[in-house]
Every structure is written in C-alpha cells, then in structure tokens.
Amino acid sequence: MLAGVIFDFDGVIVDTEPLHYRAFQTLLEPLGLGYGWDSYVADYLGFDDRDAFREAFRSRGVPLKEPELAALIQRKGEVFLEIIAAGVKPYPGAVELISGISGRLPLAICSGALRSDILPILEQFALESAFDIIVTADDVSVSKPDPACYRLTLERLAAACPGKGIAPESCIVIEDTPGGIAAALGAGIAVVGITTSYPAERLAGTIRIVASLSELTLDDLSLLV
Ligand SMILES: [Mg+2]
Known part of the structure; x- marks a missing residue:
C-alpha cells in the first residue's frame, strides 16, 4: 500500500533548470568557463551546484580549490534568488x-x-x-x-x-x-x-x-x- x-x-x-543555467553562466562566463544550454542538458542536469561547478572546471582542466568552490556556490545562490524574484x-x-x-x-x-x-x-x-x-x-x-x-x-x-x-x-x-x-x-x-x-x-x-x-x-x- x-x-x-x-x-x-x-x-x-x-x-527552474533554465534559471539555474542562467545563474551558472552569469558566474562561469566571466571566467571563460561558460557552456551552452545543450551541454547543460547533456552533462550537468542532475548535478547539484557543487558537482556542477567541479565539472565545469574539471572538463576544462582548470583547478578549483575548496574556498573558491564555496564562494561560487554562495554567489550562485544569490544570483538564482535575484532571477526567481521576478516570478x-x-x-x-x-x-x-x-x-x-x-x-x-x-x-x-x-x-x-x-x-x-x-x-x-x-x-x-x-x-x-x-x-x-x-x-x-x-x-x-x-x-x-x-x-x-x-x-x-x-x-x-x-x-x-x-x-x-x-x-x-x-x-x-x-x-x-x-x-x-x-x-x-x-x-x-x-x-x-x-x-x-x-x-x-x-x-x-x-x-x-x-x-x-x-x-x-x-x-x-x-x-x-
Ligand atoms: Mg529534476
């Protein structure tokens, strides 16, 4: 039963996936680590923020230290809230x-x-x-x-x-x-x-x-x- x-x-x-995607790109594009929507769907959907940032760095061979990862996760949360505030x-x-x-x-x-x-x-x-x-x-x-x-x-x-x-x-x-x-x-x-x-x-x-x-x-x- x-x-x-x-x-x-x-x-x-x-x-929310398009909104998460926008929030990720807002942070990753200035670092030269942005990717397209198709890549997001193929490679990132289902990851939490931590693993999504790790994969974005790992796949380009760019090292990512824990403090930088923590800062990215926090900032992404803030950007996401700004995006969802619009409804x-x-x-x-x-x-x-x-x-x-x-x-x-x-x-x-x-x-x-x-x-x-x-x-x-x-x-x-x-x-x-x-x-x-x-x-x-x-x-x-x-x-x-x-x-x-x-x-x-x-x-x-x-x-x-x-x-x-x-x-x-x-x-x-x-x-x-x-x-x-x-x-x-x-x-x-x-x-x-x-x-x-x-x-x-x-x-x-x-x-x-x-x-x-x-x-x-x-x-x-x-x-x-
Ligand atoms: Mg889901």
Whole structure:
C-alpha cells in the first residue's frame, strides 16, 4: 500500500533548470568557463551546484580549490534568488497534485537544489507547509545519482511520520532525470518518470511515465505500489 510520495523539485514541480543555467553562466562566463544550454542538458542536469561547478572546471582542466568552490556556490545562490524574484511558474498539475496528497499521505521533497533555492519558490506557490520534510543538497555530501539523498529522505520521512509505514517499497518517487531515477532506484524506491527534461526512452526503470503531473492523482499513484 502506498505510504508516502517523494517529489524531486527541479524539472518536476517547477521549471527552474533554465534559471539555474542562467545563474551558472552569469558566474562561469566571466571566467571563460561558460557552456551552452545543450551541454547543460547533456552533462550537468542532475548535478547539484557543487558537482556542477567541479565539472565545469574539471572538463576544462582548470583547478578549483575548496574556498573558491564555496564562494561560487554562495554567489550562485544569490544570483538564482535575484532571477526567481521576478516570478516562477509551477508545471501544470504540480500544485494540484501536491495539494491533493498533502495531509493525506506523508509527503517529501528530495532535491539536489539548495534549501535556499527551494523555499522561496514553495512560498510563491503557497506550498511552504505542504511537505512533511525536505531533503536538499545541504543535507548530503554526494549528489544524485548516488542514492544517499533518497535513503536520507526515507529515514527522515519515517521519523517525521511515525507509524505510517514509510519504507522503500511503500513509497513512490517522481523524477525527471536519468540520474534522479538511478538515485531513487538505488534506494529501492519505485519511480514515476515525467518527460519534462528527457524523452521517455531516457527514463528507463520507471513504473510509469507521464508528460504532465496533471495526468496523475493520488488514486493513480496508490495503484502503482
Ligand atoms: Mg529534476
């Protein structure tokens, strides 16, 4: 029986990837390390900020020391906030599906974004209280596709919602990237894929694929596990 639902954030609830891309380029272009949108989709999507900066430097053979990395991550967070202050739109059906689950089943976000990126957007959608727990890049030391973030999400959701039967096999994850799917599967959780970022053939291993969250209700999800 379905006990809990875990949402990825970027590419599932909100289309922030173009905004993250713009924030990265704002910092990387002056360093001569900028890259195109196609490279972002092919090589960077699914990385958290830390690994995305590391890869941008590594792929050009430019050394990156920890203090410089920390400064870049902080500045990128500031630039991102400036960009989202202009207003962000949720994906169709996202607010409705989340509102339909919230308060009825344990509900979590497991994201490679920073907490400071996520909370202001949830506030814009009046969803700041909808989730029982939120696990972000701030909480783990390795990003998806490593399953650590999903393992931690299960652990914290079970602690926040005792007696609700939270276990890998009783939860569903909603993800948009191959790396995110690999992370959830690595933690033993079934995945519904959404084709917002990648075509269906790249979302192997999922138990269902949808083009939009407006195709899903809590009842649909309950039938999947
Ligand atoms: Mg995503």
